[in-house]
Amino acid sequence: MRGAACRIRQDSCTIRQDFASAAPNTSTMKSDADTQELLARLTAQFLRRTPSDGETTTIVPGLTLMRLSGPTVVQRGMLKPSFCVVAQGEKIGQAGADTTIRYSAGQFLASSINMPVAGQVLHASKARPYLAAVFELCPADVLSVLADAKIQVDATAPCCPATFVGTADARLLDVVLRSVSSLDDEREARFFAPLLRRELIYRLVTGPSAFAVAQSALQSRPDDGVGRAVEWIKTHFAQPLVIDELAKHVNMSTSSLHHKFKATVMMGPLQYQKRLRLEEARRLLLSGLADATRAAFDVGYESPSQFIREYRRLFGTSPMRDVKRMRDGARTAHLG
CATH class of the missing domain: 1.10.10.60 (Homeodomain-like)
Incomplete structure (x- = not known):
C-alpha cells in the first residue's frame, strides 16, 4: 500500500483502525509549530520545578516529574498503569519479553497494566536534561471517559499491546502544560486535577493514538x-x-x-x-x-x-x- 499511513479515526462515535493516504497540509505544519512551542514551555516549567535529578513528587496525587542530567544504566522493573510524556531527551527500553521501545521529546509511553520493562536514558546532559511528566492512569479511568463521551471501541479489532509509544499532539501537550502550571497554587492544583486528568484521557482517546489507548484499556479490564x-x-x-x-x-x-x-x-x-x-x-x-x-x-x-x-x-x-x-x-x- 504505497503512500499510505496507518491512521486512527473516530467515525459515528466508534474508534477504529483505518488506512488513509498521507498528504502534508498547512494545518499539519501549524500543528508542528504549536507542538514545538508547547514543548519549549513545558521544558521551562520542568526545569523550574525539578531542582535536582530524580523524581519530584508533586502536590497532585499521581503526578510525578522526572529530571536526569545524563545517560543512565539500564533499569529493570514493573511499569505501573500510567502515561509518561517526554519534554526533552530520549529513552530506549524493552517491554514484555523482547519488544523494543524508544521515545523522545513530544512522544509518550503509556501502559494499561503492570508491565515488566527495562529502560535507560540515552540523550541527556546538564545543559539539556531528560525531562518527563508521569501521570498514573488505570483502565477504569479511560473506560469512564469513553462511556461519558459516548465513544465506542471496535469490538472486532485484534488485541494490541498494553504498553506502547505514541505521539503527543498539541491538544494533549496543552493539557499537560496546564496540569504542571497549576502546581503554583495548591488549592487550584487539587481542585482542577480530576478535571485535567479526564481531559488528558479525552485527548488521548481522540488523538493520534486513540485506538491503542482505548483498545488496551478495554482488554486490560480486571474483571474480564x-x-x-x-x-x-x-x-x-x-x-x-x-x-x-x-x-x-x-x-x-x-x-x-x-x-x-x-x-x-x-x-x-x-x-x-x-x-x-x-x-x-x-x-x-x-x-x-x-x-x-x-x-x-x-x-x-x-x-x-x-x-x-x-x-x-x-x-x-x-x-x-x-x-x-x-x-x-x-x-x-x-x-x-
Missing part, C-alpha cells in the same frame, strides 16, 4: 479476559500456575488465553509470573527483609539454586551482588 488473568497472576504469583486452570477461571479457552495474553502483555503467562516473582524477590532483598534463600521461598521458588540462576539471567548478576550494586548508588532512572 486477559485483564482478569493478569490480576489473578499478580495476586497469586507465589502459587503454582496451571494454564488450563487459569483459562477456566477467566472463562477462556487455553489457546485463546495464550494468544491474547501474549498479544497484550508481550509475553506468556508463565513468563509474566516469573518476572513478578523476581521483581518481588529483588524488592525483598533490597529492603533487607530477606536473604536470597528466604526471598526465593517467599516468592514461590522451591529451589534456591533455580532462583539464583533465573535471577542472574534477568538482572545480570547474583542476588547479593545486585543488591550491593544498587545500594552503592548505581545511577538509575524512573521506568517512565
Whole structure:
C-alpha cells in the first residue's frame, strides 16, 4: 500500500483502525509549530520545578516529574498503569519479553497494566536534561471517559499491546502544560486535577493514538479476559500456575488465553509470573527483609539454586551482588 499511513479515526462515535493516504497540509505544519512551542514551555516549567535529578513528587496525587542530567544504566522493573510524556531527551527500553521501545521529546509511553520493562536514558546532559511528566492512569479511568463521551471501541479489532509509544499532539501537550502550571497554587492544583486528568484521557482517546489507548484499556479490564488473568497472576504469583486452570477461571479457552495474553502483555503467562516473582524477590532483598534463600521461598521458588540462576539471567548478576550494586548508588532512572 504505497503512500499510505496507518491512521486512527473516530467515525459515528466508534474508534477504529483505518488506512488513509498521507498528504502534508498547512494545518499539519501549524500543528508542528504549536507542538514545538508547547514543548519549549513545558521544558521551562520542568526545569523550574525539578531542582535536582530524580523524581519530584508533586502536590497532585499521581503526578510525578522526572529530571536526569545524563545517560543512565539500564533499569529493570514493573511499569505501573500510567502515561509518561517526554519534554526533552530520549529513552530506549524493552517491554514484555523482547519488544523494543524508544521515545523522545513530544512522544509518550503509556501502559494499561503492570508491565515488566527495562529502560535507560540515552540523550541527556546538564545543559539539556531528560525531562518527563508521569501521570498514573488505570483502565477504569479511560473506560469512564469513553462511556461519558459516548465513544465506542471496535469490538472486532485484534488485541494490541498494553504498553506502547505514541505521539503527543498539541491538544494533549496543552493539557499537560496546564496540569504542571497549576502546581503554583495548591488549592487550584487539587481542585482542577480530576478535571485535567479526564481531559488528558479525552485527548488521548481522540488523538493520534486513540485506538491503542482505548483498545488496551478495554482488554486490560480486571474483571474480564486477559485483564482478569493478569490480576489473578499478580495476586497469586507465589502459587503454582496451571494454564488450563487459569483459562477456566477467566472463562477462556487455553489457546485463546495464550494468544491474547501474549498479544497484550508481550509475553506468556508463565513468563509474566516469573518476572513478578523476581521483581518481588529483588524488592525483598533490597529492603533487607530477606536473604536470597528466604526471598526465593517467599516468592514461590522451591529451589534456591533455580532462583539464583533465573535471577542472574534477568538482572545480570547474583542476588547479593545486585543488591550491593544498587545500594552503592548505581545511577538509575524512573521506568517512565
